[in-house]
Amino acid sequence: MNMRARGETLITLAKAGHARGGRPLVEGIDLTIARGEIVTLIGPNGSGKSTTAKMATGVLKPTSGTVIRKPGLTIGYVPQKLSIDWTLPLTVERLMTLTGSFSSGAIEAALSAVGALRLLHAAVQELSGGEFQRVLFARAMIRKPDLLVLDEPVQGVDFSGEVALYELVRQIRDTTGAGILMISHDLHVVMAETDTVLCLNGHVCCRGTPSAVKSSPEYLALFGPRAASTLAIYEHHHDHEHHDDGCVVGKGGAHAHRHHEHAGHGHG
Numbered sequence: 001m002n003m004r005a006r007g008e009t010l011i012t013l014a015k016a017g018h019a020r021g022g023r024p025l026v027e028g029i030d031l032t033i034a035r036g037e038i039v040t041l042i043g044p045n046g047s048g049k050s051t052t053a054k055m056a057t058g059v060l061k062p063t064s065g066t067v068i069r070k071p072g073l074t075i076g077y078v079p080q081k082l083s084i085d086w087t088l089p090l091t092v093e094r095l096m097t098l099t100g101s102f103s104s105g106a107i108e109a110a111l112s113a114v115g116a117l118r119l120l121h122a123a124v125q126e127l128s129g130g131e132f133q134r135v136l137f138a139r140a141m142i143r144k145p146d147l148l149v150l151d152e153p154v155q156g157v158d159f160s161g162e163v164a165l166y167e168l169v170r171q172i173r174d175t176t177g178a179g180i181l182m183i184s185h186d187l188h189v190v191m192a193e194t195d196t197v198l199c200l201n202g203h204v205c206c207r208g209t210p211s212a213v214k215s216s217p218e219y220l221a222l223f224g225p226r227a228a229s230t231l232a233i234y235e236h237h238h239d240h241e242h243h244d245d246g247c248v249v250g251k252g253g254a255h256a257h258r259h260h261e262h263a264g265h266g267h268g
């Protein structure tokens with residue numbers, strides 16, 4: 001199934017804006033998010049990324065324009081910050097059930113889908129940044145949402161962890177067909193597979209594919225001459241397939257040697 005082909009439209013913002021005390025926080029936002037599509041919001045601090053995402057998900061009502069959501073739309077949310085009392089013991093299993101009751105089978109399936117099943121009984125306090133993000137992904141995906149909202153999914157994660165998390169986002173999109181709305185506060189890496197990047201500055205500064213935004217004059221004017229080198233585009237090039245055990249699939253489906261060259265693997 002080609003997930004690049006746009007699926008059903010989940011959310012449409014048309015000239016949507018939100019004002020507080022007469023001051024527009026964002027205005028004139030046109031945006032659609034479809035099933036199987038990845039949309040990334042970028043922009044400087046205070047440019048309205050969170051406000052736009054909140055309008056999209058219905059947390060905030062637009063004070064101008066319209067926002068239409070597919071009836072019955074379900075949303076999974078991975079927050080930027082989670083209020084946890086870090087002094088209380090909390091296992092991953094318990095964290096998964098804090099906001100709803102799920103069978104142990106469902107919890108294990110959700111953790112397994114993000115490669116975190118082995119963490120089921122681990123203490124949340126002891127997880128690495130990348131492990132914690134995976135558990136939060138599992139927590140958001142357990143309801144099988146139509147749309148997954150990721151607020152800065154790679155914070156507190158080192159570069160190789162970032163690569164792994166972007167891989168996971170791609171895999172979630174491919175296997176579930178969910179729409180994905182990402183907010184990138186750090187203007188750091190945008191997944192090459194992002195279908196639409198929306199660069200905000202109180203309004204839509206520019207939009208398009210990651211490479212189109214990176215070279216657009218509006219983007220360069222907003223972030224300065226170093227901007228193009230700041231916005232790294234995470235590309236995934238796979239020149240081979242893996243068996244379930246991680247071994248490379250050789251010609252005719254045979255197992256190849258595990259220690260293979262990664263020359264064409266290009267996570268960069």
Ligand SMILES: Nc1ncnc2c1ncn2[C@@H]1O[C@H](COP(=O)(O)OP(=O)(O)OP(=O)(O)O)[C@@H](O)[C@H]1O
Pocket residue numbers: 020025043044045046047048049050051052185
């Ligand atoms: N509850 C609020 N009341 C008043 N102003 C607010 C409120 N929330 C956000 N703002 C203002 O709205 C503007 C947009 O904020 P928003 O949080 O959407 O930006 P952002 O792009 O997500 O920023 P950051 O990257 O710093 O998180 C900012 O000027 C912010 O100060």
